[in-house]
Amino acid sequence: MRKLLRDDITYEIGVDIGGTKVLIAIADDDGNIVFKEKVKTSPDVRKIIQVIDDCIQRMNIQPHTINGIGIGVPGMVNSKDGIVIDAPSLKWGNLKLKEIFSEHYRVPIAIKNDVNLAILGERYFGGNKSNNIFYIAIGTGVGSAIIANGQIIEGTNYLAGEIGYFLGKEDVVPGRINHSLEFGTFERKTSGTALTLKGKRLGYSSPELFLQYRNNNPEVGPLIYEFTLQLSIAIANVVSLLNPELVVIGGGVAESLDCIIDQIRAYVAKFTPVTTRIELSKLGGEAGALGGIACFLDYQNLKLEA
């Protein structure tokens, strides 16, 4: 997507770094997205910078017109200092990413966990300008992010939002509790990976499971019921705890969930008297990159430290 650019305006760049691909989005100060592209890359930071440089050049954007670059990383990120503490899928550990980007670009750089970046995208571009949002991302894994009092809640060690480790009493049997750091109990029930595994036994992919459910295939009923129930219990508990104005369900799996979103809403309303609004993400996989842009457009509202 390209638009004609004017010389007197400035730009914000959002970069969502994944295991094998990088999504780059560029907006003008009015929040109009003027560029968006997904590029295959490697975890080599130099190569990622090269890809971003290439996009900037193709858009004919002068370096001095860039207001800031917001970058999302799938892992544990010290957003204050811009250090990636641990990002297993990229094999990054204790990487001073902000420093590397700052040396190259000499513009404000914000580095955040990708789900924390996505909630900023949902807030600014998803039409959800609330100061109290809970965002749950269901993709390969399950993650979440919290905006409360208009701020991202990152926790004392930048680990807040690890909803994948939620568990219930039924999980307290040997071997079923979060025994590895890689996969949590809740994640093993509700992630895309979990759905793929469970669907395989019935011969369906994860999106096909929901398609079959929509078509009233009784074979997938129990599986979808269990998924819906577990997700609703987790959301209800978060709603009781945080009283968010809005819950946004995002991530790749969310694109299949319009057939059960009303059931989720009904369950949550039954499970907690604390009311909320529950929506499926309209931004899908682009929330992160758009959040990188939002870092610099939504700066004042969000009291960001970047």
Place this chain on the structure above:
Amino acid sequence: MRKLLRDDITYEIGVDIGGTKVLIAIADDDGNIVFKEKVKTSPDVRKIIQVIDDCIQRMNIQPHTINGIGIGVPGMVNSKDGIVIDAPSLKWGNLKLKEIFSEHYRVPIAIKNDVNLAILGERYFGGNKSNNIFYIAIGTGVGSAIIANGQIIEGTNYLAGEIGYFLGKEDVVPGRINHSLEFGTFERKTSGTALTLKGKRLGYSSPELFLQYRNNNPEVGPLIYEFTLQLSIAIANVVSLLNPELVVIGGGVAESLDCIIDQIRAYVAKFTPVTTRIELSKLGGEAGALGGIACFLDYQNLKLEA
């Protein structure tokens, strides 16, 4: 408790309003508690003010030396405007408490939910000066409060912390889910009221249950196991979500929990890889009134709006 007062110092007053009693504490600017008293009263605001006036006079404190009065109310409180939205045990609804107190005292007044006030007390007087604390109060009911990013998280309708409504999959059977607004599913498992009810069948009060457990009475084992497990699951889920530096367990029941606190710590460490510190409150039932004082001593650190 009384100390000699000096004329050149100023005072903070904390008031924790309960259904039948009011706890009043007064501190000087160094945080020394110079007065503390629990007084029987009625939900009549005029009478509560009279009781506070009486304490101030007995301490010979001049009105102009009062820096502020922090007041805790058991219910839903709009702390920004100082309005008690709903406090069932006091039969208060939509009561402009701050306005009433401000007219009488003409000093800064802070009105908060009692559990939110208690977490401030724990933070300032409990030796827990963290910016990321989760506080769970187990008394007649079960409530909780959150400090994240150094701020109290109150939620979009001042309902955050309603952990009493937590539920698990085992609760999703007809009639067992939060069917009334008064008692939540988790609360019916872990509150003092729940323990009293369950203990009655065995002929023990709630504190006696823990005493019997300490004495290895096998009769109470399953009940205490269930209590410990449910509490640990709830705490572990909150720790995964919020990554608090510290979890404080307070309220009346907490005074009996030193015999299971190590088990709770062990469970939580097993249930989530997100680490935290779990402590029993040292302040007991005084946390709320002390929090009222902390409102004005801890003002800058906590970025309070009062």
